[in-house]
Amino acid sequence: MKPTLQYSITIFKALSEVTRLKIIWLLMNMDSKICVSEIIEVLEEPQYNVSRHLKILSKAGLLEESKEGKWVYYYIKKTNSEFLQHIKNAVSIISKNDMTMEIQRCKQKLLTRDK
Incomplete structure (x- = not known):
């Protein structure tokens, strides 16, 4: 099913802010739920x-x-939506070079979680 225009606008607006884009990127590329x-x-x-x-x-x-x-963990929603799959593919190919510091901090944080 094709997404409605309003739904598409909601998705693009949600991803149009740098912090939200970074959150989605991290959740997709760190392969872990994060609180x-x-x-x-x-x-x-x-x-x-x-x-x-x-x-x-x-x-x-x-x-x-x-x-x-006491923790609430967030993770990427699993979906069969072709539209959302294209969005996820677009986000996932953002260069790791743009997220170097965030990746390092996230890996360190995830390591300390297990202890």
């Missing part, structure tokens, strides 16, 4: 900004969340 506090540290953004961005991405249908104890 709010980890995103805050990785992106060096205030909690209220990260929470607001996650809400926008979730409302756009790009993210899902799962509560584990």
Whole structure:
């Protein structure tokens, strides 16, 4: 099924802000669900900004969340939508060079999570 124009606008607006694009990129390329506090540290953004961005991405249908104890983890929503698959493919090919610091901080944060 083809997406409606309004749905397409919602997706593109959600991804048009750099922090939201970075969140989606990290979730797609780090192959791990990530909680709010980890995103805050990785992106060096205030909690209220990260929470607001996650809400926008979730409302756009790009993210899902799962509560584990006191933590809420976010991950990329699985979908059969051809449109969303094209969006994910476009985001996933953004150069890692543009995300070097974020990748390093995220890998470090994920390593400390397991301890």
